[in-house]
Amino acid sequence: MLTNTDQELLQRIALGDRTAFDAMYTRHWYTLYQSAYGIFRDSEACMDIVQDVFVWLWEKRAKVQIQTSLAAYLNAAVKFKIANYIRSDKVRQGFFTEALRLASATITASADDIEVRELKNIIRHVTDNLPDKCREIYHLSRNGRLSNQEIAERLGISVKTVEGHMTIALRRIRTAVEQYMLYLLIFLVSY
Numbered sequence: 001m002l003t004n005t006d007q008e009l010l011q012r013i014a015l016g017d018r019t020a021f022d023a024m025y026t027r028h029w030y031t032l033y034q035s036a037y038g039i040f041r042d043s044e045a046c047m048d049i050v051q052d053v054f055v056w057l058w059e060k061r062a063k064v065q066i067q068t069s070l071a072a073y074l075n076a077a078v079k080f081k082i083a084n085y086i087r088s089d090k091v092r093q094g095f096f097t098e099a100l101r102l103a104s105a106t107i108t109a110s111a112d113d114i115e116v117r118e119l120k121n122i123i124r125h126v127t128d129n130l131p132d133k134c135r136e137i138y139h140l141s142r143n144g145r146l147s148n149q150e151i152a153e154r155l156g157i158s159v160k161t162v163e164g165h166m167t168i169a170l171r172r173i174r175t176a177v178e179q180y181m182l183y184l185l186i187f188l189v190s191y
Contacts (some may be wrong), residue, residue: 033050039082053077056077141162
């Protein structure tokens with residue numbers, strides 16, 4: 001089955017051939033997932049996005065006309081779904097709205113000042129919403145400039161626990177910043 005070309009599979013899928021669809025899915029899902037994860041860095045959301053693309057393709061199989069390669073078409077569909085997911089997310093919408101407000105209200109400020117301020121706002125928002133212990137450890141590390149060992153001693157917990165909380169905090173910050181930057185990129189490209 002996997003020896004069929006994508007075009008042959010698409011022709012069979014258009015006729016409702018589930019085996020051809022399964023072969024196409026097997027051939028492309030992991031590459032699409034990797035592509036989505038490279039942009040979005042949320043494993044569960046990326047799996048959902050890739051699944052949504054395949055479900056959509058199956059539902060529209062009789063109508064879909066793919067003029068490019070199937071891989072390119074599916075990759076573009078995944079990027080489109082990611083953009084829609086980001087646009088619909090209320091937290092990121094709040095960041096986006098605030099960025100627009102800052103950009104329009106601060107005519108005299110330099111672009112660098114606005115970007116730094118907005119990144120600080122994102123980090124503050126993420127850290128304010130961390131679980132209590134995680135937030136406390138993050139602030140002791142970043143604001144108190146304590147080492148993991150010093151934090152562990154102060155709180156009476158293990159260094160591994162401190163490291164675990166810091167990993168959670170930094171991952172959430174990185175994800176929010178990456179998603180915000182992607183959202184701005186989508187905004188800039190669409191105008």
